[in-house]
Amino acid sequence: MSPAVFIEALQQELQLTQYGQYPPELYDPIRYIMSLGGKRMRPLMTLMSAYLFTDDWKKAVRPALAVEVFHNFTLMHDDIMDQAPLRRGQPTVHEKWNPNIAILSGDVMLVRAYELMLNVDADQLKPAMARFTQTAAEVCEGQQMDMNFETRWDVTEAEYIDMIRLKTSVLLGYALELGGLIGKADAESVAHLYEGGVNIGLGFQLKDDLLDVYGDPAKFGKQVGGDIIANKKTFLLIEALEQASGSVKEELTDWLNRSEFDKAEKVKAVTTIYDQLGIRQITEARINSYFAKGLKNFDQIKADAARKDFLIQFTQQLIERES
Amino acid sequence: MSPAVFIEALQQELQLTQYGQYPPELYDPIRYIMSLGGKRMRPLMTLMSAYLFTDDWKKAVRPALAVEVFHNFTLMHDDIMDQAPLRRGQPTVHEKWNPNIAILSGDVMLVRAYELMLNVDADQLKPAMARFTQTAAEVCEGQQMDMNFETRWDVTEAEYIDMIRLKTSVLLGYALELGGLIGKADAESVAHLYEGGVNIGLGFQLKDDLLDVYGDPAKFGKQVGGDIIANKKTFLLIEALEQASGSVKEELTDWLNRSEFDKAEKVKAVTTIYDQLGIRQITEARINSYFAKGLKNFDQIKADAARKDFLIQFTQQLIERES
Known part of the structure; x- marks a missing residue:
């Protein structure tokens, strides 16, 4: 198959x-x-x-x-x-x-x-x-x-x-x-499928947020930094707003409040703030945690091992995507 | 009951x-x-x-x-x-x-x-x-x-x-x-119910169109003539456009094309055209025909006569409504 x-x-x-x-x-x-x-x-x-x-x-x-x-x-x-x-x-x-x-x-x-x-x-x-x-x-x-x-x-x-x-x-x-x-x-396997799907989905959406900032422009397909330019409330921005304090917080909110700006400059500045706050690592850890939970859910499904491997491989591809 | x-x-x-x-x-x-x-x-x-x-x-x-x-x-x-x-x-x-x-x-x-x-x-x-x-x-x-x-x-x-x-x-x-x-x-009764409902519905909607022009202002609830003011394509207007010719058709299309007009004057003028063309009678005949078809559909339903009377009386009330 x-x-x-x-x-x-x-x-x-x-x-x-x-x-x-x-x-x-x-x-x-x-x-x-x-x-x-x-x-x-x-x-x-x-x-x-x-x-x-x-x-x-x-x-x-x-x-x-x-x-x-x-x-x-x-x-x-x-x-x-x-x-x-x-x-x-x-x-x-x-x-x-x-x-x-x-x-x-x-x-x-x-x-x-x-x-x-x-x-x-x-x-x-x-x-x-x-x-x-x-x-x-x-x-x-x-x-x-x-x-x-x-x-x-x-x-x-x-x-x-x-x-x-x-x-x-x-x-x-x-x-x-x-x-x-x-x-x-069986009902338990159905529940594990659902929970697994939800967890993979959460990891998947956070990866979307991450790639928008840290994706490889050659592979991503969309403009890297689009979410930053549009002030989109992503996991990265919410996390940064929660973590930042002092002058870093001031600089971040200043960028968010500007109505006129050079797009490349804003992307670079906000990304630098994310870097300072370790947002990439925090996000990657969370993504990995959701994917791991999802794969653990799949592990508990009662089905033929080869067929399960098939689903897990497909999921791995989703997890490793760069676009 | x-x-x-x-x-x-x-x-x-x-x-x-x-x-x-x-x-x-x-x-x-x-x-x-x-x-x-x-x-x-x-x-x-x-x-x-x-x-x-x-x-x-x-x-x-x-x-x-x-x-x-x-x-x-x-x-x-x-x-x-x-x-x-x-x-x-x-x-x-x-x-x-x-x-x-x-x-x-x-x-x-x-x-x-x-x-x-x-x-x-x-x-x-x-x-x-x-x-x-x-x-x-x-x-x-x-x-x-x-x-x-x-x-x-x-x-x-x-x-x-x-x-x-x-x-x-x-x-x-x-x-x-x-x-x-x-x-x-039984499947036949279900089909008669559906067809009856569709026919009553058609009569019902045409009655809506009719009451908007010929309803009793004291009973109708909405502004009589609202459809005429708004150039709404009702059964009456479509029928009038199909029936009218010569100077009557010219007068009707003139009213339809005016962007500025006295509302009461337009309602009166278009209603007069409908009267001249016998639109009220044509519409009433069509309404009665749909209601009669609907009641005939109901007649063919295989169910207790008293209970059927109950549905038919309810339908009669819908038919006779003035608002």
């Missing part, structure tokens, strides 16, 4: 899936955002998780796609709220069409995600749906918290971790849990 | 239902819009429909509420798209809070509607969910068509009927169908 088999099964289903035809203003944006690509990390996790417990992992393909469609629905609506001009280097839906179309297309994407979920076997349908629903509400809660944080300067590390857990990590946890439910895994 | 029993059961469940707590910006708007009232027509229809087939109609209360929560989700998002300042005489969510909060609160309402649907018995869960999902997508399609019509002057009567069928009627049909599914009615 190779990851390519799962990727191919997903791609095939993505090609076949019909979101709807009329009116085109409603369905063209769905095809558009789904065509922009991405790592398809969440549905791949569902398939690998189902494969831990059953050879018939293909029955997880449509529910896995439900998770991907849901994820892209959140991107479409988040981009309106964040007034983001670009998504994966292409115009966002509300820019290419308009905000009303992005609202309504997003709504119908959420409905289509539920429709794809209906392909879960009858005996697992209710729990799979109930947990999907709980996760979906949590993702909305995380997005609202993220928006609330924009106008606050006293966000604590604990609040930040809670926000990224809801906004990002619970869906990774659910992607794995769903595979377990479909594969009819 | 009296309608008050159903209304009370619904009110009680409305009081008990928790949508969520944190962050408050996400859940306060849900409590707000649900508290604005309304006729609760859709969930009442679900309960009356379930009661046709089972004494245990109370198990339909939470799924009935799902339909009401879904309906209010569409109102919250439609109000953003239509830039509506008021809903049931109170500020809309995007006005009272802001558009981002209205988008995200609406999203989580749709999720909560699905959560309430999970209370359908396991053996009916999949069909109930599948039809809910299809209906939800159709409601979005109707809203997109309605928005598309705003900038078109060649909307045909057939297109208009198709739009209101999707935007409004299919959800009334589903509200009745859901009661039938929960009551484990």
Whole structure:
């Protein structure tokens, strides 16, 4: 078995899936955002998780796609709220069409995600749906918290971790849990899959924050320092605000309050402050801790060792990514 | 049995239902819009429909509420798209809070509607969910068509009927169908419930269009002539544009093209044109035809005659409403 088999099964289903035809203003944006690509990390996790417990992992393909469609629905609506001009280097839906179309297309994407979920076997349908629903509400809660944080300067590390857990990590946890439910895994293994996914997700999001400052510009894909330029409240900034004192704190808040500045100069200055405070090491330690917890969760899953290795190797790739 | 029993059961469940707590910006708007009232027509229809087939109609209360929560989700998002300042005489969510909060609160309402649907018995869960999902997508399609019509002057009567069928009627049909599914009615009766609901819904929406022009100002509640002032493409206007010719057509299009006008004068002039063209009679005939079809659908339902009378009397009240 190779990851390519799962990727191919997903791609095939993505090609076949019909979101709807009329009116085109409603369905063209769905095809558009789904065509922009991405790592398809969440549905791949569902398939690998189902494969831990059953050879018939293909029955997880449509529910896995439900998770991907849901994820892209959140991107479409988040981009309106964040007034983001670009998504994966292409115009966002509300820019290419308009905000009303992005609202309504997003709504119908959420409905289509539920429709794809209906392909879960009858005996697992209710729990799979109930947990999907709980996760979906949590993702909305995380997005609202993220928006609330924009106008606050006293966000604590604990609040930040809670926000990224809801906004990002619970869906990774659910992607794995769903595979377990479909594969009819024992309840304990399902719980370990979920917890493992959440922990990997937390590490993953913190790594995102880290790469934005310390990534290799040749590999990162995005502009290094983008979060610093935009005063984005990342783990690094929140940690720095908590750690800094005296003249270092003054210098940091001075940079945060400037409305006009040279971008490269700000990135360099704030990075230097992070260096002085040891923020990189603190963040790396936290990332490693979440990844280690996640791998320990996976260790406790009761499944064939070779198949588990397969999931763990995939996770290692995620952990080691540079972009 | 009296309608008050159903209304009370619904009110009680409305009081008990928790949508969520944190962050408050996400859940306060849900409590707000649900508290604005309304006729609760859709969930009442679900309960009356379930009661046709089972004494245990109370198990339909939470799924009935799902339909009401879904309906209010569409109102919250439609109000953003239509830039509506008021809903049931109170500020809309995007006005009272802001558009981002209205988008995200609406999203989580749709999720909560699905959560309430999970209370359908396991053996009916999949069909109930599948039809809910299809209906939800159709409601979005109707809203997109309605928005598309705003900038078109060649909307045909057939297109208009198709739009209101999707935007409004299919959800009334589903509200009745859901009661039938929960009551484990025979497939034919379920189909008659759905068709009957759709037909009553079509008559209901056309009556809305009619009352906006010919309603009794003392009973109507809204400003009579509001649709005329706003150039809203109603059945009456589309019919008038199709029927008018020569100088009457010129006068009508002249009123539609004026950017400045005396409101009372425009309402009077356009109403006079409608009178000349017999639009009131055409519309009334169509309304009566849909209501008659709906009642004929109900006639074919296989259920206890007294209980059917109960549903039919409720429908008659809807038909005869003046506001």
